[in-house]
Amino acid sequence: MSAQPILRLANVESRYGPITAIRGISLDLMPGQIVTVLGANGAGKTSILKTISGVLDPLTGTIEFEGQKIQSMEPDKIVRLGISHVPEGREVFPFLSVRDNLRMGAYIQKDKKKIASDIEKMFDYFPVLRERQDQIAGQLSGGQQQMLAISRALMARPKVLLLDEPSLGLSPLLVKEIFTIIRRLNAEEGVAILLVEQNARMALETAHYGYVLEVGRVVMHDSCANLIQSDQIQEFYLGHGQAHAK
Amino acid sequence: MLDFIQQVIGGVALGCVYGLIALGFVLIYKATEVVNFAQGEIMMLGAFLSFTFIATLGLNYWLAFLLCVICMAILGSLMERLVVRPILGYPQFSIVMATIGLGLVIRSLVGIIWGTDDLRIETPFTNGVVKLGGLVIAEDSLSIIVATALLCALLYAFFRFTRVGIAMQATSQNMLAAYYMGIPVKRMFSLIWSLSAIVACCAGILLAPITFIHANLGFLGIKAFPAAVLGGFGSIPGALAGGITIGIVESLSGFYLPEGFKDVAAYVVLLAVLLWRPQGLFGSNAMKKV
Numbered sequence: 029m030s031a032q033p034i035l036r037l038a039n040v041e042s043r044y045g046p047i048t049a050i051r052g053i054s055l056d057l058m059p060g061q062i063v064t065v066l067g068a069n070g071a072g073k074t075s076i077l078k079t080i081s082g083v084l085d086p087l088t089g090t091i092e093f094e095g096q097k098i099q100s101m102e103p104d105k106i107v108r109l110g111i112s113h114v115p116e117g118r119e120v121f122p123f124l125s126v127r128d129n130l131r132m133g134a135y136i137q138k139d140k141k142k143i144a145s146d147i148e149k150m151f152d153y154f155p156v157l158r159e160r161q162d163q164i165a166g167q168l169s170g171g172q173q174q175m176l177a178i179s180r181a182l183m184a185r186p187k188v189l190l191l192d193e194p195s196l197g198l199s200p201l202l203v204k205e206i207f208t209i210i211r212r213l214n215a216e217e218g219v220a221i222l223l224v225e226q227n228a229r230m231a232l233e234t235a236h237y238g239y240v241l242e243v244g245r246v247v248m249h250d251s252c253a254n255l256i257q258s259d260q261i262q263e264f265y266l267g268h269g270q271a272h273a274k
Numbered sequence: 275m276l277d278f279i280q281q282v283i284g285g286v287a288l289g290c291v292y293g294l295i296a297l298g299f300v301l302i303y304k305a306t307e308v309v310n311f312a313q314g315e316i317m318m319l320g321a322f323l324s325f326t327f328i329a330t331l332g333l334n335y336w337l338a339f340l341l342c343v344i345c346m347a348i349l350g351s352l353m354e355r356l357v358v359r360p361i362l363g364y365p366q367f368s369i370v371m372a373t374i375g376l377g378l379v380i381r382s383l384v385g386i387i388w389g390t391d392d393l394r395i396e397t398p399f400t401n402g403v404v405k406l407g408g409l410v411i412a413e414d415s416l417s418i419i420v421a422t423a424l425l426c427a428l429l430y431a432f433f434r435f436t437r438v439g440i441a442m443q444a445t446s447q448n449m450l451a452a453y454y455m456g457i458p459v460k461r462m463f464s465l466i467w468s469l470s471a472i473v474a475c476c477a478g479i480l481l482a483p484i485t486f487i488h489a490n491l492g493f494l495g496i497k498a499f500p501a502a503v504l505g506g507f508g509s510i511p512g513a514l515a516g517g518i519t520i521g522i523v524e525s526l527s528g529f530y531l532p533e534g535f536k537d538v539a540a541y542v543v544l545l546a547v548l549l550w551r552p553q554g555l556f557g558s559n560a561m562k563k564v
Contacts, residue, residue: 103456104453114454119451120451123447132440132457133455135437135456136455180455181454
């Protein structure tokens with residue numbers, strides 16, 4: 029692992045209007061690594077991703093991508109630099125065909141041959157999308173939409189993929205399938221992944237390093253192997269404690 | 275019977291103009307959820323520009339048409355940039371008021387620049403007629419229908435096959451996701467305004483030969499509004515169908531009914547259709563429960 033993080037957040041603070049969503053977050057993502065951010069609803073996980081992709085402007089702090097400061101840049105510039113965002117709840121384009129959704133993912137790409145071969149590659153990862161390529165995305169099931177959202181983001185050939193709750197609303201079996209593919213994408217394409225997830229077990233088994241978020245602050249960070257062993261994580265996030273704190 | 279067909283054709287031609295203005299409403303509304311009440315005035319501006327190019331400068335009709343379209347495309351995106359973008363994100367009400375204001379400004383500017391007299395332009399179609407059996411159709415009317423069909427085919431191809439066209443659809447379907455794809459959303463808004471101004475400008479130039487060009491031409495926008503609603507606000511084929519329906523109704527009621535009915539006929543039809551299909555002719559069934 030090289031010593032330079034590909035993405036580094038330092039003391040980032042963001043707000044939604046009067047509400048402070050994240051307070052002084054610092055976080056490193058190394059090239060080729062999967063890093064997960066754990067936390068309950070409203071802990072600020074999604075806000076971190078939105079701040080990175082430029083939809084939310086941070087009040088203070090710096091975000092560096094490959095050594096370049098990117099905070100407060102326009103979202104489309106950030107995508108061009110190589111950061112793609114798979115939003116929570118999929119957010120596919122409901123009335124465009126699956127194929128056109130993928131084409132939009134490659135909006136910043138000009139080379140038509142590359143786009144066509146990338147679409148084929150995505151169809152190899154998610155064969156069900158090939159079968160449904162001419163259907164409009166709104167007709168896909170939740171799991172298929174998630175697959176479409178992930179492959180749409182990969183069409184931009186990102187160096188960093190921001191994944192927001194990929195397991196949301198999916199059956200346990202589908203969650204397993206999605207996470208298997210996330211691991212494959214990381215290993216085969218070498219894309220670094222920042223994964224925000226409520227399904228702590230899945231996330232810890234998939235990621236290399238984890239941050240635990242509580243009301244907008246990082247309260248703990250360690251390698252996932254260590255986090256899984258930690259009593260606190262066992263009790264609050266994996267539900268193995270004797271004292272059920274809920 | 276011949277009278278009837280004659281009236282229907284005249285109605286279709288006028289309806290195409292309504293439809294094009296309504297199309298301008300719908301394009302902007304679909305992409306940005308803003309209702310641009312200046313659409314009629316933008317159409318009028320297109321007509322006045324054509325007067326300057328054709329009558330004052332004496333340019334060839336087709337060249338003048340092209341120049342008008344280019345000018346209006348630039349003006350359209352300027353209007354978005356200067357009037358709408360600064361207040362984007364504020365309540366709908368402010369934006370609606372801003373577009374109404376924009377319409378008033380255009381109307382008075384037109385009065386200042388071109389005066390308040392009725393103006394006319396000559397086109398290659400002026401005074402020409404096509405005889406079909408017993409039917410006598412003015413070439414002006416025919417040119418409107420043909421040009422509208424062409425323009426719609428072009429728009430369809432643009433939205434269906436070009437990268438920018440699909441990106442515009444994507445932006446209107448899910449703005450946040452469009453941001454995440456690296457689609458320059460704000461530039462898309464400018465482009466939509468350009469496109470909508472182009473469509474309105476075509477409507478204005480096509481309309482100019484069959485009516486006079488004057489500073490109240492913009493009020494036609496008020497007639498195009500029911501056309502857009504009738505079609506199901508937000509539906510592109512609906513806007514055209516709505517426009518043509520209203521054009522035909524107006525034309526027929528002007529011919530067969532006593533004086534005065536013509537002006538309200540469009541609204542009577544609109545109310546009747548909305549009672550039967552509140553979502554409009556082509557609107558989707560999606561309904562907000564509360």
